[in-house]
Amino acid sequence: MTVSVSNIQERLLLGPGPSPVTDRILQAMARPTLGHLDPQFLAIMDDVNERLRRVYGTTNELTFPVSGTGSAAQEASLANVVEPGDKVIVGINGVFGGRLTEMARRMGAEVVTVEAEWGRIIDPQRMIEAHAAHPEARVLAIVHAETSTGVRQPLKEIGEVLAGSETLFLVDAVTSLGGIPVDVDAHHIDVCYSGTQKCLGVPPGLAPITFSPRAVERIRSRKSPCQSWYLDAALLADYVGAGAQRKYHHTAPINMMYGLHEGLVLLEEEGIEARFRRHAEVGAALQSSLEERGFTLFAQEGHRLPQLTSAALPGGREEGPVRKELLTRFGIEVGGGLGPAAGKIWRVGLMGSGATHESVGRLLAAVDELLG
């Protein structure tokens, strides 16, 4: 059979990402391609960076989208501030903490891990103790919104301790940015990265990252060059900065940048606080409705992400076949579990334009038909 993009059957994307993309964003991506040094494009990029600062809650000069997906920015976050032999403390309570560890090790770092059960937060005190035991650690990394479990990690106490130390605070905000406050400056975060395809509601392909002045200082005083030329923030700064020389580095993904720009415009039209409220309300509504139906919420009470709900099906029912029918019969995508939660839970994303009571209603109606 001939494969054609024009035959795509639309889905309601309620998985762990990508989230639904509004027509305004899709149409923005279909605008004419410009050159990466065209003054029109540079103005769009500058405006994207300025809008990203507002969503991140930061004044960090070095704030821009990495030309790749969230995992590229994850790698960029570590690759720029870690040198071979550096000690790095990583919190692991799901897939993405594990991946930070794997990436840091490949860079030659000596990694100290602080592990917690999947579905539970990492007690901030345990991170603080690990730091006290290893004060020479160059970086402490943790995941704000664990996409694999739906857990929301407290950051405040950790940030306060690290601010007075030589250790940089590195935070994965892939699933949090635009859905819940990240507050980079208030939390004393030094390196923070995200993706476009979660609560920003833009297709995957760019990954916003921000570096604090002390992270930039760390980058400038490296003894060895960043292992990655593509992700080297020192080189990228000469292209992406508003006051920079606009020195050619690589060809930015022009039309993806249009989409991200439109997504950020939409976000500010709604209002950042209003968007957080919407995610909070809709997520809470889904979580109580699932509990009413006998689902067991997987993430620790009091630390549940509104934008990503993890839950086991009623009565120990096998999740895979139901999830498949949800997609094929109802056109609704939800995610399955990963790691120790594989086969046991669903991961339901209510992110960006998907975070509506209508989404919840469509999902619950389908669930009632499939499980009722």
Added chain:
Amino acid sequence: MTVSVSNIQERLLLGPGPSPVTDRILQAMARPTLGHLDPQFLAIMDDVNERLRRVYGTTNELTFPVSGTGSAAQEASLANVVEPGDKVIVGINGVFGGRLTEMARRMGAEVVTVEAEWGRIIDPQRMIEAHAAHPEARVLAIVHAETSTGVRQPLKEIGEVLAGSETLFLVDAVTSLGGIPVDVDAHHIDVCYSGTQKCLGVPPGLAPITFSPRAVERIRSRKSPCQSWYLDAALLADYVGAGAQRKYHHTAPINMMYGLHEGLVLLEEEGIEARFRRHAEVGAALQSSLEERGFTLFAQEGHRLPQLTSAALPGGREEGPVRKELLTRFGIEVGGGLGPAAGKIWRVGLMGSGATHESVGRLLAAVDELLG
């Protein structure tokens, strides 16, 4: 002033890339976003990979678009087959050979360079001699179409020698793929990468790469893991391969993949050979027209790329101001020189849907008005 994507003024993109993108491709990118594990999306990805094999002229199983721009694939090409301490031979006659060297060094390789003047080919015999002097080299890398100079590098003799050796043949085809034959299998190329935004006529954001069976064998027998988790072909193979487990690695840039699919469909509708002929004819027409006007072609005679013409303006005229006027008054983008050719030459791309006699006509009319 408010920056808005809807205000973009269209340009005729005749620079070194991105090239003009047809409306069919832009509209394909605006199709509804799917999940990266949706069977509909996997079918599109498989079809992209199969079509890429045909354009590359290869049966290589491991052929797919890297989730980044051409430079990401450049880094992936080396990162997967080079280990610290490996000897790598690199040909340099422009920016991109220099960048291969820089990347390989950051990976801990010992690099042997073979340099030639910018604007001239690297005599294949010199590459073969370097290999004879360093038969233990793990990789020999060269640029097929030097975007910084417009030179077309002969590959045949080098590939024949390396095929009988332990050295992998790595080729940069960023500006050649889809414009002139690359013939991966016929040239015994082991690793080859490209970008979407040149002769494929798709916006930047994906970067097709292909690995021969012996390159895959090299990857499988590595002593150390690939320094990059994001670009690790061994992990990516478990997601991108048609027969693979579809194991989650990262979230692919879904809508960019739609654009690449449509670009490859358009290419085969035209016919691969017909597209090569079109690029050859239009490029030759531009080159002779520029010479008639007193431009001096920069690339070595007999080794000029049809899709990228480099030329100094008549009478030693300063190129920058004319190029700027070309953009602002006529809406036509061409590129300036890089490195030793900075300020001295234009780089005019006739790539993808930009490779038409109409483009040439519009450019020459503007040039005649500006220089006449």
